[in-house]
Amino acid sequence: MMVAGVALSGNDHDDAAAKTNTAAAANLAPAKKTEGKDSKALLTGKTTASYFWDDGSGVNGDTGAPAGGKPMQKGLFASPSWPLHTKVKVSYEGRSVTGFIGDRGPGEPSHRGVMLDLDTYTFRHLLDGGTPKSKYNTGSDAGHIKGVKYEILKWGKGAGSKGEPKPLG
Template sequence: MLMGSTTASYFWDDASGRAGDTGLPACGKPMQKGLAASPSWPLMTEGYVMYNGKRMPFFVGDRGPGDPSSSGVMLDLDAKTFAELTGGRFNEQTLGVDGVQGEGHIKIQYVITKWGDGKGKKSYPVAFSTGAWAQRDSSPVQPVMVKLPLPTR
């Protein structure tokens, strides 16, 4: 449906407050592998990300990153997915990712395979500050249609 690239960060909100989180993710589901935060896509949007030849599925279950999205960080991956993509290790104590030499942002490619039904922009991501996350988008980006020539005999 939609392909692009952006910078991704990571988070893990277990509602304990240990990692500065503010509670459970906005979708109401518990934090889990594959749950991502978007500053503008509708909740429950599905897709996958690619990094260094690895491909991992995700669904939008939370809002964010907030301020970093104004600097081009448009996707906040869960820490377990981030660790798997980068070869790091999820740290259960700190809720962070170890073994990535302090790398907290990576350039990823994404593919959206299904838009969520709720509010949000069904197009390329935009910063949280635009308020797109609170708007209902009635004109989603349409899949690219490729017409192949008919075979000749």
């Protein structure tokens, strides 16, 4: 898996799994369950997001096709805990993208509050409205965006758990 332009193996989160989730909780704005006719969101909150592109090609450290069974594409996000195929809207500084949870991740950074991996196109669009240099390179020095708002629009039926995002592992 690629996180912020760095290849991660499946074991990168093992050391962090022993740590408490206190650091992760400190970086997350509390999630809110949203109810009523006026809101389409089932759950909202803020988190830190990183980027990845993992199409299983072996290029730039790709480790395998996304866990959700759909090919890597714009609008495919990774969550350490939400059900696969969950529909999510992400927003930052007036820009937003609606996509779905199609993979697992980020790995160890989730223990430090990085709870979403966004495809490179979504990451760059949210960051500054730009277009990435390539699907593997956002064309920016930024590896994370703090304060990304997420809105769960529909829970997926794939593996995972509903509710606040939880670190991988």
